[in-house]
Amino acid sequence: MRITFTMEGGIAYFPGLSRPVTIDSSELLKQEASELERLVEAARFFDQPATTGPPARGAADYYQYTITVEVRGRQHTVRVTDLVEDAGLQVLLRYLRAKAKALRAAARTPPSPEHPDKPE
Amino acid sequence: MRHMMKDDPTTTVGSTVNGLARLFSQPRSRLYCILPPHMLESIAQNGTPQQRSRALQTLAIDHTLRALRVAPSSAAPATRRRPGMLMLAEGQKRRTISDARHDQNLPGSVVRAEGAPPTGDPAVDEAFDGLGATYDLFWDAYDRNSIDDEGMPMDATVHFGQDYNNAFWNGERMVFGDGDGELFNRFTISIDVMGHELTHGVTEDEAQLVYFFQPGALNESMSDVFGSLVKQYMLKQRADQADWLIGVGLFTAKVNGVALRSMKAPGTAYDDPVLGKDPQPAHMITLSIPSGTTAAYTLIQASPIMPSTLLPHGWADTLGRRRAVSGTRCCAIRD
Numbered sequence: 001m002r003i004t005f006t007m008e009g010g011i012a013y014f015p016g017l018s019r020p021v022t023i024d025s026s027e028l029l030k031q032e033a034s035e036l037e038r039l040v041e042a043a044r045f046f047d048q049p050a051t052t053g054p055p056a057r058g059a060a061d062y063y064q065y066t067i068t069v070e071v072r073g074r075q076h077t078v079r080v081t082d083l084v085e086d087a088g089l090q091v092l093l094r095y096l097r098a099k100a101k102a103l104r105a106a107a108r109t110p111p112s113p114e115h116p117d118k119p120e
Numbered sequence: 121m122r123h124m125m126k127d128d129p130t131t132t133v134g135s136t137v138n139g140l141a142r143l144f145s146q147p148r149s150r151l152y153c154i155l156p157p158h159m160l161e162s163i164a165q166n167g168t169p170q171q172r173s174r175a176l177q178t179l180a181i182d183h184t185l186r187a188l189r190v191a192p193s194s195a196a197p198a199t200r201r202r203p204g205m206l207m208l209a210e211g212q213k214r215r216t217i218s219d220a221r222h223d224q225n226l227p228g229s230v231v232r233a234e235g236a237p238p239t240g241d242p243a244v245d246e247a248f249d250g251l252g253a254t255y256d257l258f259w260d261a262y263d264r265n266s267i268d269d270e271g272m273p274m275d276a277t278v279h280f281g282q283d284y285n286n287a288f289w290n291g292e293r294m295v296f297g298d299g300d301g302e303l304f305n306r307f308t309i310s311i312d313v314m315g316h317e318l319t320h321g322v323t324e325d326e327a328q329l330v331y332f333f334q335p336g337a338l339n340e341s342m343s344d345v346f347g348s349l350v351k352q353y354m355l356k357q358r359a360d361q362a363d364w365l366i367g368v369g370l371f372t373a374k375v376n377g378v379a380l381r382s383m384k385a386p387g388t389a390y391d392d393p394v395l396g397k398d399p400q401p402a403h404m405i406t407l408s409i410p411s412g413t414t415a416a417y418t419l420i421q422a423s424p425i426m427p428s429t430l431l432p433h434g435w436a437d438t439l440g441r442r443r444a445v446s447g448t449r450c451c452a453i454r455d
Contacts, residue, residue, distance in 0.1 A: 061286065
């Protein structure tokens with residue numbers, strides 16, 4: 001399974017946080033990979049609409065997230081904001097944000113060769 | 121002078137609608153209008169430069185029109201429900217702070233209401249004080265009674281989400297994350313950020329700018345200027361003493377940067393291996409929007425946030441100095 005995750009918006013634009021992050025489950029430890037599959041399934045990701053509609057009038061500075069999941073020949077893209085109410089998508093978003101953060105942190109401290117997948 | 125900026129609240133929106141009409145009258149947009157958004161996005165990502173530009177333009181219109189549809193009153197003259205002058209004799213704050221307890225469901229549970237003593241939780245108490253400082257600027261300097269000038273309660277939620285690196289306005293309340301501790305501290309730490317978020321409410325009440333592209337950027341710009349004025353008023357600073365930075369204190373010590381944005385010296389706020397380099401251009405002519413980006417309002421606000429570039433000789437500068445030095449009551453847009 002391959003997930004592409006992009007964050008846009010927020011109170012400030014940061015080039016480093018706006019680049020898409022790609023997560024390939026084949027590169028994850030087995031336990032994390034199956035946890036990710038479970039999150040995608042629990043979110044009923046492939047049944048979710050492509051967008052959840054515009055947020056409330058006047059809302060500003062929220063993040064917009066674009067999540068694309070490719071698995072076994074299927075592909076689906078969902079765009080949501082911080083105001084998403086679906087509990088399953090909220091949990092998936094929480095994982096993706098944390099994962100993106102860990103991957104981006106590598107830009108500050110390159111992983112040591114002995115522990116390439118060492119979490120933060 | 122009072123409420124001068126309210127005399128013609130539809131001007132900006134009217135211009136936006138005219139601009140959209142002009143865009144739609146261009147034949148080249150027609151094809152893209154019938155394509156579904158995901159296809160446009162695909163073109164925007166993978167097409168030739170010309171295709172990309174057209175697709176992005178159409179996406180912009182599409183999003184803008186959707187925003188307009190959810191804001192049916194935006195083109196109609198605003199009817200004020202303001203009570204009589206007597207009721208405005210005294211500005212009364214009505215603040216309520218709620219705690220999301222690291223969940224993402226709003227509003228959370230109430231932890232401090234008007235009149236209650238400090239809780240000892242910095243996020244709660246900073247939010248409470250920040251709402252107060254913002255209220256004070258708008259009331260003392262502009263006779264504006266809260267967000268809607270009708271004494272609207274000021275609500276905020278703190279501890280939103282887990283490691284949430286942001287603050288936003290959901291249309292009704294301010295929402296603050298605690299930051300992840302890696303890049304960002306809690307978002308209540310910076311008083312101008314609180315002023316920024318509340319000003320989104322003021323802008324929505326006055327102008328109903330659609331939250332996309334240039335109107336979105338103007339919306340952001342107004343929030344930055346008034347966010348900074350909240351801080352300047354609290355510190356009793358003159359405009360030339362102010363740092364005109366947004367978000368001082370938000371970055372952790374690991375980040376190489378001083379703030380989210382600098383209105384004095386755009387493009388110099390941060391340069392960090394993880395966040396990248398502050399891309400804020402000082403002038404619209406140097407604006408470059410990254411390809412595929414559809415929500416970089418805070419980037420394209422660049423030019424208006426530099427007070428000396430929007431109107432002759434720095435209206436925000438004049439506004440800030442007047443208020444701080446002479447106490448003259450003045451009004452933003454037309455001064």
